[in-house]
Amino acid sequence: MTRPEISKFVAPKKPEEMPTPIAKAGFIIEKNAGWRNLRPVVNIEKCVNCLQCYLVCPEGTVYRAGDKVAIDYDFCKGCGICAHECRPQAIVMIPEEE
Amino acid sequence: MTGYQDFICGDEAIALGVKLARPNVIAAYPITPQTIVVEKLSEYVEDGSLKSEYIHVESEHSAIMAVLGASAMGVRTFTATSSQGLLYMVEGLPFVSGGRFPVVMMNANRVIAVPWSIFNDHNDSLAVLNLGWIQMYVEDAQEALDMVIQAYKIAEDPAVSTPLMINLDGFVLTHTYELVDIPGQDLVDKFLPPYVTTNKLSLEKPMSVCIGAGPDWHTEFRYKQQTDFMQIGKVINNVDAEFAEMFGRSYGGLVEKYFCDDAEAILVTMGSVTSTVRAVVDKMRLAGYKVGLLKLRFMRPFPLEEMLSLSDSVKTIGVLDKDVSYGFEGTVFTNVNSALSRKKCSPATVNFIGGLAGRNISQNNFEDMFLELLKFDSSSTEDRVKFINLRWE
Numbered sequence: 509m510t511r512p513e514i515s516k517f518v519a520p521k522k523p524e525e526m527p528t529p530i531a532k533a534g535f536i537i538e539k540n541a542g543w544r545n546l547r548p549v550v551n552i553e554k555c556v557n558c559l560q561c562y563l564v565c566p567e568g569t570v571y572r573a574g575d576k577v578a579i580d581y582d583f584c585k586g587c588g589i590c591a592h593e594c595r596p597q598a599i600v601m602i603p604e605e606e
Numbered sequence: 607m608t609g610y611q612d613f614i615c616g617d618e619a620i621a622l623g624v625k626l627a628r629p630n631v632i633a634a635y636p637i638t639p640q641t642i643v644v645e646k647l648s649e650y651v652e653d654g655s656l657k658s659e660y661i662h663v664e665s666e667h668s669a670i671m672a673v674l675g676a677s678a679m680g681v682r683t684f685t686a687t688s689s690q691g692l693l694y695m696v697e698g699l700p701f702v703s704g705g706r707f708p709v710v711m712m713n714a715n716r717v718i719a720v721p722w723s724i725f726n727d728h729n730d731s732l733a734v735l736n737l738g739w740i741q742m743y744v745e746d747a748q749e750a751l752d753m754v755i756q757a758y759k760i761a762e763d764p765a766v767s768t769p770l771m772i773n774l775d776g777f778v779l780t781h782t783y784e785l786v787d788i789p790g791q792d793l794v795d796k797f798l799p800p801y802v803t804t805n806k807l808s809l810e811k812p813m814s815v816c817i818g819a820g821p822d823w824h825t826e827f828r829y830k831q832q833t834d835f836m837q838i839g840k841v842i843n844n845v846d847a848e849f850a851e852m853f854g855r856s857y858g859g860l861v862e863k864y865f866c867d868d869a870e871a872i873l874v875t876m877g878s879v880t881s882t883v884r885a886v887v888d889k890m891r892l893a894g895y896k897v898g899l900l901k902l903r904f905m906r907p908f909p910l911e912e913m914l915s916l917s918d919s920v921k922t923i924g925v926l927d928k929d930v931s932y933g934f935e936g937t938v939f940t941n942v943n944s945a946l947s948r949k950k951c952s953p954a955t956v957n958f959i960g961g962l963a964g965r966n967i968s969q970n971n972f973e974d975m976f977l978e979l980l981k982f983d984s985s986s987t988e989d990r991v992k993f994i995n996l997r998w999e
Contacts, residue, residue, distance in 0.1 A: 523826075523830055523833060526826055528705070528706040528767065528805055528830075529705055529817050529819065530805055530817065531813065531814050531817050532812070532813060533812035533814050534812065535814070
């Protein structure tokens with residue numbers, strides 16, 4: 509459950525610094541969650557640590573904070589798959605403004 | 607194994623060249639007149655004389671995608687095709703070149719449909735001229751074998767890292783036999799060390815290859831591809847010189863100039879027909895005509911400097927095109943004219959279109975072309991694009 513850190517993009521200044529169309533894998537240069545309307549919230553009391561949410565998240569935003577499941581809101585798009593799949597219903601989707 | 611001589615066809619010369627270059631992965635789909643190449647290579651893999659992964663694919667599209675994937679793993683690859691098969695590969699060709707993978711491909715030049723035909727002309731390879739591949743045209747089976755070995759050295763040079771297409775005239779070269787010198791494996795291994803690259807997928811250093819780029823960076827990637835490509839000519843010349851030193855044969859780099867220095871009229875040719883023109887030049891020179899031959903060995907990179915350094919004695923240049931870009935003229939003619947337009951005193955140019963679908967062009971035809979060039983009136987307004995050998999006047 510290691511997520512790539514946000515890296516600083518250093519723009520090539522001259523033609524010799526241009527790479528071929530190849531880049532370090534997992535090279536993330538900015539946060540990307542701006543279009544989320546609903547936000548998943550984990551109720552740790554109900555969570556049984558089955559990690560189904562981790563397996564189904566298409567964006568890889570579920571991670572472990574200590575021994576608890578947490579969600580990286582910098583990249584979560586709010587699709588709701590984790591809440592839909594969570595059998596103990598420990599994840600609920602709430603409106604972004606709440 | 608030491609070198610030897612054998613009486614072989616152009617396709618087998620290509621296959622033997624590939625065997626000597628030891629590619630790790632081969633994926634190709636058979637098509638006339640390239641078939642012998644894939645038959646021979648699969649035999650070499652089967653009998654163990656070539657240690658290579660031979661991937662049987664269901665189409666040319668799969669063949670180019672398979673070698674793209676293999677090359678992205680950082681290994682030496684080979685594919686071969688012709689005509690409609692090359693066109694079926696088109697989607698993959700710019701992936702290979704844009705991704706900067708040094709795949710080597712043999713293309714047996716053949717008509718593209720319709721009218722359907724299996725015989726030779728250059729409409730297939732010239733249709734994909736703009737897709738970022740180095741394009742080489744050879745004159746005989748010996749050059750075909752030698753250029754396979756040179757091709758890997760050129761394409762895999764870190765400054766080049768660009769795929770290369772070796773074009774071989776269908777039937778005229780692929781299926782005719784000649785005595786060919788086959789160099790020893792030790793010498794080839796010395797000339798061509800294994801391929802090493804950082805442009806690859808690896809678990810130790812995970813990379814994304816063939817990445818996307820939008821309005822913000824796409825132009826810079828293209829600028830790099832173009833500026834790198836414009837330097838490839840130097841590598842080609844160096845590799846040719848190094849090859850000559852080791853194997854005793856030289857082809858002259860991007861072009862071969864034959865009696866061009868004091869010529870008044872020059873014919874520009876590509877591929878097998880060059881041999882006929884060379885004989886005609888010999889004959890006409892003996893009769894006192896100042897004629898010369900410029901053999902275009904590469905269409906990309908285009909030999910701009912070689913065109914600009916043509917002597918001012920040259921009054922007229924004829925370009926033989928075995929292709930037509932419908933609605934304008936022959937593709938080679940367009941390229942030659944563009945280069946010559948940068949010259950201070952640009953010679954007059956005439957386009958001869960012929961040899962389509964393998965129609966013969968005889969020595970007499972070339973003599974007529976030279977005589978027409980020698981008496982050409984540059985103020986004439988007649989059409990400069992002429993089909994030769996038509997069935998009517």
